[in-house]
Amino acid sequence: MPQILATTDADFETRFADLLSMKREDSPDVDAAVAQIIADVRERGDAAVIDLTAKFDKLDLAPERLAFSASEIDALCALVTAEERAALDLAAERIRAYHVRQMPQDAKWTDPEGATLGWRWTPVSAAGLYVPGGLASYPSSVLMNAIPAKVAGVPRLAICVPTPNGQANPLVLMAARIAGVDEVYRIGGAQAIAALAYGTQTIAPVDKITGPGNAFVAAAKRRVFGKVGIDMIAGPSEILVIADADNDPDWIALDLLSQAEHDESAQSILITTDAAFGTAVQEAINKRLQTLDRREIAGKSWQVNGAIITTRDLTEAAALSNRIAPEHLELCVADPEALAKDCIHAGAIFLGQWTPEAIGDYVGGPNHVLPTARSARFSSGLSVMDFLKRTTMARMTPAALAAIGPAAEALASAESLEAHGLSVSARLQRLNDSPKKTG
């Protein structure tokens, strides 16, 4: 049974606080092992990666086989059905169209003092994308990570995807090809992250690493952060659905289960203004759980982490939503736009009952890499910005320096940074010595 709460319960605040602070993820401490793997890859390069791949993936590689060859990729892509290919193409096209609109503009202006100011965006020179192998090897994640990088203009994009026992997922390779990925390596784990961050004889280092992974991958990303940029460390997935009584309970049940089926640590929460509707959704979930392929995973997630919360009204629902700060927020109410205005912390909002969250996982256009574990309070989903950096620009004229330089001198003096002040005053001195000079 999921937790059943109502804001009218005497113990609501305690139980809701418990729900919020619930620890859903086992985080095995693999940090020491990961530190050793990274040191090994830094020391021995390809040889270390090959040894670790033999050990963890039961796969013997030579340096020239670390990367998939073009003909290997051709052969794997040939296994993708026409329907799958068309679906990937449609998803890629929609993701690209959405992310193109995110591209920020450069700026340059001259202010009344004569200072020319602005900024400039440039892409990172090389990015690496980690793709898990096995059960969570999702072609949709390849599109969601690779397309923003390519839209941002990253000239070199490398993927690492482990192939345990040599098993590769054709759709992952096809998605990489559609997204314009430049290099695909059949390696995984902390050794792949180390190879991307520090480079080996075969793999050139990158500047930014994104993509989901297991505890080893997450620990390795934390460790190489600073040497390279990383995206967020993703936690288990979450959905919050706010629904009034005017919904089909089965639709809402499926939306909650589509999160729960990801893994046992996933969390699905329903907030409704109608307790009877909550009960109907619970019944619909029980019915679906009888037949769903992944019923064991989804059932466990729903029973352990799920919740149905009844509120007095939508205002209360929005307030709870802001405390949860969900990764995914579905608003299945009469006026979802109005409710969205009050829901200020969420990774992605799905408006209205015709927008199941699964649309956002695949073909909606927005990114499906989103902040988890309440981090939507302070962070955003993956975007082109993750593959760009901003350089600020300033140019003074002698007149501009004369206008604002004295204030800099005053502050430098207040901060006891004499050379700072002198670097301004030496220039202003020249202006005083030769007032005609305009540099």
Next chain:
Amino acid sequence: MPQILATTDADFETRFADLLSMKREDSPDVDAAVAQIIADVRERGDAAVIDLTAKFDKLDLAPERLAFSASEIDALCALVTAEERAALDLAAERIRAYHVRQMPQDAKWTDPEGATLGWRWTPVSAAGLYVPGGLASYPSSVLMNAIPAKVAGVPRLAICVPTPNGQANPLVLMAARIAGVDEVYRIGGAQAIAALAYGTQTIAPVDKITGPGNAFVAAAKRRVFGKVGIDMIAGPSEILVIADADNDPDWIALDLLSQAEHDESAQSILITTDAAFGTAVQEAINKRLQTLDRREIAGKSWQVNGAIITTRDLTEAAALSNRIAPEHLELCVADPEALAKDCIHAGAIFLGQWTPEAIGDYVGGPNHVLPTARSARFSSGLSVMDFLKRTTMARMTPAALAAIGPAAEALASAESLEAHGLSVSARLQRLNDSPKKTG
């Protein structure tokens, strides 16, 4: 003596690589101590903060004295001279004007399939700004951190600034007042970061923490990351000046020294196309080091970490600059805009000889919190974006779902996520059952 290199030297590549990989910072391992401090603050709240402040800052506080009172702030601000106040006002006004232009736009559009897509930016609800005490207690840093937060619309902004032995810096309080800071606490170290992240009886928790600090502060920020957002972990400051022979050696010397005087770990590098000019700058530095207040710090920084590199031409200079990826880049050449196009990795670029870097520290307008230690390859300086987060929005119509839903079903099936597919197909089924319904 700083390192003297020329790209024509036989051993240039080796020596330049050594310069790039030079470890300038002692990072004492304070992680265990910091973990204990954070645990203590989480456990005992105010009492722990008060004990730790007595221990580290030799200052006895009661809970009601953790925050500066309005009258205390009044009294401290009264100590600021009119000239200092005017300089802070001018700096604040220019920083505000620059950062207002950074505010990103929301977006909303409807695509040909009828899907309404977009995104929305919202500020974090509360931010905390750390300000070091003592030597590095800079009012300019208060402006540079607090103004972007307030421009972003952060409703609650708290500052923590330690006051060892009760000594407060009046300019820091004045800068906080000018920037519109809401709360100022006289606490520091890891205990301040823990209080901001987890809250105490007196201090409400925040969602984002920014600002520089010592090894304890940096380690605490790393540890609370995830619970709250943090800005970068800043390393020692750096400047790279690219200058041709048509510059005053003393100006360039002062620009290099204004970085070196920050601390011994700072790094100043000159790249010039004229070896004789490099020698002239070295001589000018030696002369200035005879009288500079902070000559011990600046001298040590320059001797240990400084370098003068002669290149064949500006193309070579830009290539080296991109490998250094400097925090600050000054381009003192005839056509700085042209050279800037080739310098693709830098935190901030200062164009032309009338733009000393110190202008950017105080009154230029752009932020002075910038990526260090080569991280300009993948990250950007502080901006309003650090205090905003983006929520993606999507709304399907029944027709839009009918158009793109089947592709989502195909991909869900390919990824073996049955409930994902069912959440779409259950809705499409309804459309097929009653084709007139438009939801």
